[in-house]
Amino acid sequence: MTVMEFFGCGLIAFGPPFSMFCLTICKDPIRIIILISAEAEAGLQKVSEVGVQNPVVTDRLTLSYVAGLGFGIMSGAFSLVNVLADAIGPGTVGLHGDSPYFFLASAFTTLAFILLHTFWGIIFFQALDMKNYILLAYVFFCHLSVSALTLFNKSQSYAASIPPIYIITLVTAGLAFKAAGGSFNNVKAACVSRRN
């Protein structure tokens, strides 16, 4: 049971990011490097400096997406990895009046945060490039409000925290798509340029 819970929660939190990684990043070594070094500012700078000649790196949208996803995965891993290690057993939570949904709620919140970090990355890069201060402010306040929403988790009223977080995630996803110049043609163009 605990092992099932471990794998279930792990896949909930890291399954979608892992798919994103496999579909968009793992084919291009430079992107993997950016993803890993997203945590370390210096490393990221170094990579992008050295990579100036390369169209893949100068493509700021790719950079923002990859860096955002990398940051999201790292932050998600940091917040969930010890919880997951506890989930594997030998005991479990929920026996002494605590919510039995502790692990599930943690996993879903982590997923939302990984996705949100990716979207925030895209919007933030774009907003700074375009000097669009409204979008910039949106990212700040969105981050603040989502983090504040997770305060509900402490009293284990997950219904008050997780649905709003996911609604915000969807809205942010829409904004990120728009910030990335989202339209069907763009998606197609992106696919083509990746193949090159």
Add this chain to the structure above:
Amino acid sequence: MANRGDTVRDDDQLVAATNCSDFNCISGQSPQRLMANDVSENSAFGARRAANTNREVELDEEEEIKYGAKHIIKLFIPVSICMLLVVASISSISFYTHTDVYLVYTPFTDQTVDTSTRVWQSFANAFILLGVIIVTTIVLIVLYKFRFYRVITGWLILSSFFLLFLFSSMYLYALLQVYNIPLDYFTVAVALWNFGIVGMICIHWKGPLLLQQTYLIAICALMALVFIKYIPEWTTWVVLGVISVWDLVAVLCPKGPLRILVETAQERNESIFPGLIYSSTVAYFTNSATVNTTMADTENEEGGNLTDTVPVAFVDPSQSNRPTVSSNQSVSNAQNQYELMEEERGVKLGLGDFIFYSVLVGKASSYGDWNTTLACFVAIIIGLCLTILLLAIFKKALPALPISIAFGLTFYFATSSLVQPFADKLANEQFYI
């Protein structure tokens, strides 16, 4: 075959010389299916270069980055696998996390003394260990200088024999004990014999590249586990620091022993012994007269026997004045029957680096906190990434330990004492920042 290769090479070198190019691409058939893609890309690129010499410089830079990144990834994967293996073993097999016996090189093993005593004892242990390593390195270099190849080969074979048989049987024993699996001695003997002998053949003679790489990774993981078990707790951290400084000195100092080793190998147009380095590609070629091999190495220690390994090595076809970026050729010995004219770009990393990276991550994971482990892992990978980028900038052999280990140690102490309590509290409260 050889003739064709020669002419292609000459043409290419002409082009290379005029362009200050970084590539010498020789078409050839790779014995390794793994590398087939690269080779074809390489030769295609070479052909394009020969045809059109004007846009070369720009193209070069792009390709440089692309190949640089590719090789970084090619090292990421084995390094990650090695670290993962060690971390998995440490966290599932308690045998490796505590001990009453220590290495003879670390005489001060009392872990109950007060802090200041423990500090100087750790340093004393680390310097004794370092002294042993320095002496062994010098012995190796003297042997190499005076061409006692058989002695060195015998030495290497002996150490890999110990690793493959003794340490793997130890590992198997601990593993079976943890999972409570009964197994008769006969089966164990047959399995170990096969495992060990195949490994010896692959490492010291020949075998599929993938198998050789697998064995090298396994050896490193076993060695790292032994270090983690038999070196006193605080000494491990000091050793990691001291060894990376030594790596820096040995590779970069004008009279550094490893530099001497590398330069001697270079003069003689030889490769450094297999079983010391992990190579992302293997290429065989006969005509090495024009090839300038640059290699650096660090040393690692194995149980009773000390062996030297090469951290990051690369070769430049430096007929042109500007040498290449992180390219290499492994020069095989003449006994290879399938000598192919071929040069490939690849990065080499000494097994010692694999071992000490794994020791750091394994030691971090032995305290049971995954945040710290993850931080150390990422730190080492970023350090490796930076080292390879520096390789692209300086275009000479570099020690692979200092940056990674410095990052790893910083991240370890920062995460375990600052980040981890905070992250634990946040995870408990399910508060996300």
